[in-house]
Amino acid sequence: MKKFIVFLLLISAATMQAQQAKWYTDFDKAKKVAQRQGKPILMYFTGSDWCGPCKMLKKDLWQTDKFIQQADDFVLLEIDIPFREDIITPEQKKKNMKLQDEYNRDKSFPTVLLLDANGRRKDEVSGYSMLRDTAPYYAFFDKARRL
DSSP states (O other): OHHHHHHHHHHHHHHHHHTSOOEEOOHHHHHHHHHHHTOOEEEEEEOTTTOHHHHHHIIIIITSHHHHHHGGGSEEEEEEOOSSTTSSOHHHHHHHHHHHHHHOTTOOSSEEEEEOTTSOEEEEEEOOOTTOOOHHHHHHHHHHHHO
């Protein structure tokens, strides 16, 4: 019986891990992967510890089976700009702030940019309301596949 329970736990852990999308945090690495795979980049600007709409979007969109099934169409890049100092390294924060200065000058959160494999901006979608309607994001992903 113990072996069976351990087996179920292992299967359960593997399933949970398989149901998560692969997010990069390094822009250069994401570009290399995008170039190698011939995929566009979705660059997501978030304030993981302070941005309420970002937290809702994470739950309502990024962690859903519907999105995870589509995630392989893109190279996913998360640019976190947290307030807390223990969430990312000082080096990563410096890189993220530089990317924010270049790609998100309005400092709008959440913002998702569509970039080509070379890092050139193609389109963007921004914001998330209390209505928790993810339809604009899915429309953005559909449009991104056609660009």
